[in-house]
Amino acid sequence: MNIPANLLYTHEHEWVLIEGNIATVGITDYAQDQLGELVYVEVxxxxxxxxxxxxxxxxxxxxxxxDLFLPLAGKILEFNSALDEKDGDNPTLVNEDPYGEGWIVKIELADPADHSGLLTAEAYGELIS
Known part of the structure; x- marks a missing residue:
């Protein structure tokens, strides 16, 4: 199972990449594997x-x-248009590349310093093993 070390994770199987006050959020490789082929992503x-x-x-x-649960408080800035049925309509990108082209939303963090409740890659690996 792919668990990139540069990301943070939730108990609900979302991943978070924090860059300044913006976070990119998606579902983990484990989550997409458990769900199977995605046919629709709605945000x-x-x-x-x-x-x-x-x-x-x-x-x-x-x-x-x-359901998708927001890992940190903030404002939803963007939904990945490649997944949106109005634009790209390719939800299988989440299956094919969950940590890259399959990201789901970008958020502006309410408190960029607050990472409480998030798991390191090592801790997430232990959770799913």
Whole structure:
């Protein structure tokens, strides 16, 4: 299972890349593997300010739908247009490249210094093993 060391992780299987006050968020390789082929990614919270653990969207696979939980409080700035049915409509990018082209949202962090509750790659590896 691919668990990049430069990212932080949640117990709900999202990953976070923090760059200054902007964070990119997606689901982990483990999560996409467990879900199977994704057929739809929905995020209708762009422009909204949400709290940590609020639901910001959903991913739908052939057999199930899962909520996406915001790992840190902030404002949803952008939804990956390649995943959006209005633009690229290619949700399988999450399966093919979960840590790259398959990112889901970018957020402006309410408190860029607050990483509490997030897991290191090592801790996340222990969680899923």
């Amino acid at each position: 209708d919270t762009v422009g909204e300010t949400l709290e940590r653990n609020d639901i910001f969207g959903t991913v739908e696979a052939v057999k199930t739908t899962s």
